[in-house]
Each structure stands twice: as structure tokens, then as C-alpha cells.
Amino acid sequence: MYKTDLGTTVNVIPLNQNTIPLGIQSNINNLAQYRVLFDTQQHIYRMSPGDILSIQLWNYPEIAPPSTTISSDQTAQAYGYPVDQEGYIQLPLIGQYKAEGKTLSQINKDVKHLFSRYLKNPDVLVRVVSYQGKRYSVQGNVTKGGQYYLSDQPVSLYAALGMAGGVTATGDSTSISLVRNGQTYNLNTVALEKAGFSLNQLLIQPNDTVYVNTKADNKIYLMGEAGKNQALPMRDQGMSLADVIGEGLGLDPGSANSSKVYVVRTDPKQRSTAIYHLNLSNIGDFGLATQFAMQRNDIVYIDATGLTRWQRVVNQIIPFSSTLYTLQQLGKD
Known part of the structure; x- marks a missing residue:
């Protein structure tokens, strides 16, 4: 494990049968x-501020008229007994009643008992007209x-x-x-x-x-010496490293170093990066690529061979050398 010049903590993990990370599904199980x-x-619903109740007294409709809900093309507005921000409703005859935190069956029982102090055999039905709590x-x-x-x-x-x-x-x-x-x-x-x-x-x-x-936001990035560098959308059923390499038309046979295949995976919460190194120079190890489950925003990087790197350096130097030689010859003339 080391830190980059920009302060990123990086952990390089050589991939083998013992270090290959579990797939998403296996992680979920654990x-x-x-x-x-x-x-x-x-849980059983308990009233909250914002809920609107209906109180119906069957034998005394003049005391507690039925509550209704009026609908229009745009909205539906309920009329009844709203639970205020302190958790109370205002009832006729009774006054304030604490409804917050109570179940509907408990409220029915309480309200019937309270009305029985003022009315003979009150037949009470409390319903919820609108859940807004x-x-x-x-x-x-x-x-x-x-x-x-x-x-x-x-x-x-x-x-x-x-x-x-x-x-x-x-x-x-x-x-x-x-x-x-x-x-x-x-x-x-x-x-x-x-x-x-x-x-x-x-x-x-x-x-x-x-x-x-x-x-x-659900992509995997393929870079380096692949047949095609691209950003791949993650499939709904998930993708393996072999899927990604296959979508990129495989490793470039002329420039890719099959022993240096990397997967860069960043954990934003921990502010750390894991770099998984897979050596695919042995065809028997290709099964590891099918077992490695990709995650969104993973970066797959395939390194170049030493010869390819040297050729690129030479190609950069030769044009400069040719130009320098031409200028020197002009100066002599």
C-alpha cells in the first residue's frame, strides 16, 4: 500500500484464486x-401531525357532521378534524384530544368514552379521511x-x-x-x-x-492496449472482467502486455483505491477474468509491452531529431 503524489491511498492486489473479490451477490449475502x-x-399506523380524521356520531349528526373529501381536476382536499403540530384535534363538547401516537382503534375507544360523559349511549365512528402525517x-x-x-x-x-x-x-x-x-x-x-x-x-x-x-452513471471504462477503448454501460445482470475485455475486442495482439492487466476500483467513502493486477500470460488463468465481478465506475487498464513503449519513445524522438538535423544543415549552408 502506498500514497500517490496527490494523496490517494492505493492498495495493489495481485489477483489469484485466494485474493479475487467476492461478487456483489455474495457480498449481499454477508x-x-x-x-x-x-x-x-x-407497524400498526399511529397518528401524526397532518393526518385528518372523521368523527361521526350516528345519533347526534348535528354535533359532529360527517366529514368529506372534495375532489377537483387538480387536487383532492379533505375536510375533517386535522391533527395539529402539537398532536391534538379539536372535538365538539370535548375540546382538545391528543391523537398523535395513537392507533385508530385506540382513538375510537377513547373518543367514545369521552363523549359518554355528555351524551347517552354515543355511537361513535372515527376514520382517517386523509393520511398526511x-x-x-x-x-x-x-x-x-x-x-x-x-x-x-x-x-x-x-x-x-x-x-x-x-x-x-x-x-x-x-x-x-x-x-x-x-x-x-x-x-x-x-x-x-x-x-x-x-x-x-x-x-x-x-x-x-x-x-x-x-x-x-453506471459505466465501466476500458483503457490502454485493448482492441477498442470505450466506456461500457453495465449490463443489468452484471459483467465480469472477461465480458469487458471481450466488449473491447480483446487485448491488442501487437502492443498489449497480457501479464499486466489492471482493474482500478475507487472507494469514495474511504478515499482509497484498489488496483487489482491480473496476469493473463497463461491461458489457464483466463478463468479468473470470468470470476472477477465488475462494479460501476471500474477502470480496466491494459498495459503496453516494453517494445511498444520503446517504439513510441523512438517515434517521438525521431521526428525531433530529423528536424534538428535539417536546421543544422541549413545553418551550415
Whole structure:
């Protein structure tokens, strides 16, 4: 391990059967953070500021008229008893009632008991007219990005994307970021599904942010002595190092040094870079290239042979020498 002149910490790792990194799917199986996401269950909904309730007294409609929802072409507005920022609703006869943090069944029980102090055998029904207390956000490459509200029905990650109109043509449905409680989880949806984690079981929680990344950010870069240098879009099912070399038309037979194939992988969080060195001079080791799973923004670099480097240096020197010789001859003339 060493540091570059620009301060980047670099770790050079010779690739063999013992050092080859696990693929994304294997890593997911061993990461507890993903299991925590999928083990989170939907709890019984508890009221929050912003929710709007309906209180109906069947025998006393004049005291608590039925609440309604009025819809127009643009919006739907609910009328009822809103839970204020301090968690209270204002009830007729009763006055303030603390609804925040309570379930709907608990509120029904409490309100019936409170009305029984003033009314004979009150038949009370409390419903939620509009859930507006617990929000989540869907952003990025979706049709209708914005804020959405949770209700008493669970919302999976796939359902949240559906409510936002689905992923756009520029979006990468295999690369989704979930921000929860200040921590970002980068979800490779294909690898998760293959590992047995159904995204229909990943339930959205209050204040979650779902961000769909763009396909333009999901590339692998092939440089050096390949048949074709290019930026390759990552396939939905993932790619191996052999796939990348194949897409680049293989190693250049005239200039490539097959013993010096490198994969440069950067970890922005740790501000470090790992350089994996693969020697492909032995055809028996080509299987390692098929086992090495690529990650987005990896750089594959194929070094040149010593002779190729020398020829390039000579080609740079010879034109300069020829020009210098011509000038000297002109000076003599």
C-alpha cells in the first residue's frame, strides 16, 4: 500500500484464486445491513401531525357532521378534524384530544368514552379521511418525483416506484439508492433478487428517500492496449472482467502486455483505491477474468509491452531529431 503524489491511498492486489473479490451477490449475502432493511416490518399506523380524521356520531349528526373529501381536476382536499403540530384535534363538547401516537382503534375507544360523559349511549365512528402525517420521497429518474404519504397499508419499494410513475428511459432500475436515518444503502436490485431478497418485501418507512440513479452513471471504462477503448454501460445482470475485455475486442495482439492487466476500483467513502493486477500470460488463468465481478465506475487498464513503449519513445524522438538535423544543415549552408 502506498500514497500517490496527490494523496490517494492505493492498495495493489495481485489477483489469484485466494485474493479475487467476492461478487456483489455474495457480498449481499454477508452484509447484515441489507438483512435489516428486509426484516423491517410494517407497524400498526399511529397518528401524526397532518393526518385528518372523521368523527361521526350516528345519533347526534348535528354535533359532529360527517366529514368529506372534495375532489377537483387538480387536487383532492379533505375536510375533517386535522391533527395539529402539537398532536391534538379539536372535538365538539370535548375540546382538545391528543391523537398523535395513537392507533385508530385506540382513538375510537377513547373518543367514545369521552363523549359518554355528555351524551347517552354515543355511537361513535372515527376514520382517517386523509393520511398526511408520514411522508417519504421518490426522486431521480422517475416520471413523477416528489413527496408521498404512508397510510395504514404497507408500501414496498416497488410500489413506491409505481406511485411515482415508474422509472424513466434514462433511469437505471437496477441501481437505486435508499436513504434511511442518515444512511445511504446502494441497492443493486438484480443482485438482491438473485440473493433471495424480494424488493416487494422491502417496506418504505417514514422519511425515507428513494433515488433512482441514471444509466449514464453506471459505466465501466476500458483503457490502454485493448482492441477498442470505450466506456461500457453495465449490463443489468452484471459483467465480469472477461465480458469487458471481450466488449473491447480483446487485448491488442501487437502492443498489449497480457501479464499486466489492471482493474482500478475507487472507494469514495474511504478515499482509497484498489488496483487489482491480473496476469493473463497463461491461458489457464483466463478463468479468473470470468470470476472477477465488475462494479460501476471500474477502470480496466491494459498495459503496453516494453517494445511498444520503446517504439513510441523512438517515434517521438525521431521526428525531433530529423528536424534538428535539417536546421543544422541549413545553418551550415
